[in-house]
Amino acid sequence: MIVIGNKIGERYEIIGNIGNGGMANVYLALDLILNREVAIKVLRFDFQDDQDAIRRFQREALAATEMVHPNIVSVYDVGEENGMQYIVMEYVKGTDLKKYIRDNSPIPLLTVVDLMEQILSAISVAHQHQIIHRDLKPQNILVDQDGTAKITDFGIAIALSETSITQTNTLLGSVHYLSPEQARGGMATRQSDIYALGIILYELLTGSVPFEGESAVSIALKHFQNDMPSVRRFNPEIPQALENVVLHATAKEVADRYQSIDEMYADLRTVLDPARANEPVFEPTVMTDETIRLTPINEEDYQPETVQAAVKQPDFDDDDDDDYEEKKPRKKWKKFVAIGIFLVLAVAGSLFALGMRKGDAVIPDIKGKTVEEATLVLNEKKIKVNGTEEIADDTIEKGKVVKTSPPIGTKVKSKSGIKIYVSSGEKSISMKDYTDEEVTDAKDDLLSKGFKDENIEMVKQNSDSVAENRVIKQTPKSGRKVVPEETKVTLIVSKGAKAFRLENMYGYSRNRAMSYLDSVNLVYREGSSEYNNNVPAGQVIYTIPSGGSEVAKGAEVTVVLSAGKDPSTLPSSSSSSSSTPSEETSETTTSSESPDDSTQHSKTQDNKNDGESRK
Structure with a gap:
C-alpha cells in the first residue's frame, strides 16, 4: 500500500493522492532530483499478476514517451518496484474536462472550437504513432489554468483492452462515448476515436451526453440504433457547419465518418467562417434511403432479469460519471453472465449489419x-x-x-x-513558439514560412516580466497545425513595464534616494557630484531624468549629489571676519529653499575686487 511519505524509485516522494480509477491509482509526488511536482500512475494491485497486462502496459507506456506534444500529458519515467508498475507523468494543475463543462456550460463557441482543436491536434500525433486511445472521454482530458487541454491515459486504456472477457463491463464503463462498432463487439479503430471525439464535441456544445439509459446495454444499443440529437435544438445560435462536424464524426457507419483526425481538424477550423453560414445539414452517403434495416432491437427483447441485474453493477472507472456506488460480491456465475452480455451484443451487431444490403x-x-x-x-x-x-x-x-x-x-x-x-496545394505546419523572441525576428520567421504580412497583427501590451519588443504570447498557440497562407497570427508584444511619474528628489539624502528608487523598482545610478551653494553636501541636486518625468520599472535613474559649496565662491578670511550675523542668517535661509528644476544647474559666482585679490 502506498502512503504519503513513501518513496518510489528512491526519487519520487509521495505527497498526496490525486485520484483512484478502475485501472490505476494516481498520486502527487515530488521529484527529489529535479525538485518538481509530478503525477505517478500505479497499476492497480489486482492487475499486477497479469503478465499480458503488465507487458502491454510497459510497451504502451514507453510508446507514450515518444508522443511529445503541448496537448499531451508528458511521460517522464516508467518503472517497476516490488512488482508495482508505475508511470511518472507531468502534473497538470487544473481540472478535467467533465468538471470544466459542468462549471462553465454554456461554453462560448470560440472556446469550444479552441479546446477541440487542441484535443484533435493531440490525438493526431497519437494516431501517427499507431496508438488508438480507445477510451476518449472528458474525464481523460485535463484543462490547466491557462485553458490548455492535455490528453492523458493513453497507455492504460490500450494496455488493458485485451486482457480478458471479464473486462467487458469495464469497457462499458465509458459507454456514453462508445462507438457503434465497439458496442457491437467489434475492433476499435481510428474512427472509433473520431466517434468519441464527436460525442465530446456534442457535450461541449450542450453540456450533456446525447444518449442516456437505465443500463450500460441500453445506452450501447442507442449508439447504433438512435439518430444523433441535434445540438441546434439546445442552442439555435450554433452554426450548421459546427453541428455538421458532430454529425460527420458520429455517423453510424465508419465509412461515413471523417477518415482521419486531420480531416476533422481541417473541417472544424472553418466552422465559424461566415462563408459557411448557409451550409446544408450533413447527410451520410453509405446508408441511403434504399438501405434495408432490421426492426430495432429492444433491450427487453433479449435481456433476462439476471443479466439486467449484472449489467447495473459494472466495474466502471472511478472518475467516470457512470459510477455505481454499490458493488456486490462476485460470484462464479457472473463470469458466464458477462460472456452472455458480450455474445448478445455481438449477435445484435451482426444482425444489424446483415440487415443492410451491399451496394452495387x-x-x-x-x-x-x-x-x-x-x-x-x-x-x-x-x-x-x-x-x-x-x-x-x-x-x-x-x-x-x-x-x-x-x-x-x-x-x-x-x-x-x-x-x-x-x-489546395497548401502545406499545413505546426505553429512555432515565438514567446520571448524579438518581435522583428518572429515576424521575419513567419514571413519566411509563407504567412502573409497583412495577416500578421502585433498588439502592444505592458509587461513587468517580458522585456520591451519581445513576444509575450501568440495566437494560434504553439503546436497547432496551420496553413500559413490562410492563417491570421496575432503577436502580443511587450512595450515594457507601465510608465509612472518620477518623484522630485531635490534635497533627498543619498540613502533616502536609494530607498525610494528601490521601492519603485528603478535602478539607482550615481553621477559625478557637483558643487552647489544652495544644497548641503550629500544631498540630491537633480536627477536624470528629472522629477515628474515618465519612467518605467527597471529604468536607470542617475542621481547627482551636492559636493557642498564651491570653494572659489567663498570670501577670504578677512572678508569672512567682517561678515555680520545677519548675513549668515540670510545665507542659511537661502540654502533651505528648493529651486525649480530649471535653476538646479546654476552656480553662484561672487565678484571679487582687486584689493581682495591682492591680499
Missing part, C-alpha cells in the same frame, strides 16, 4: 485526377458527386483529387452521392 457500385480510384476527369469516371459507375472540398496535401498537385468520402473502394448504392476532396 464500387467507388473507383480517382486519386490524382482533376475534378472533371473524376466526375466522368464516377458518372460511368452511376455515382453522383455531392460536392467538393479543398484540403491541404503535401503530395497531390493542387486542383487534383486527394480522396473521397466514403473512401475509394467502398461499395455504395447506384445513383448515391459521394464527396470529393481536392488538394
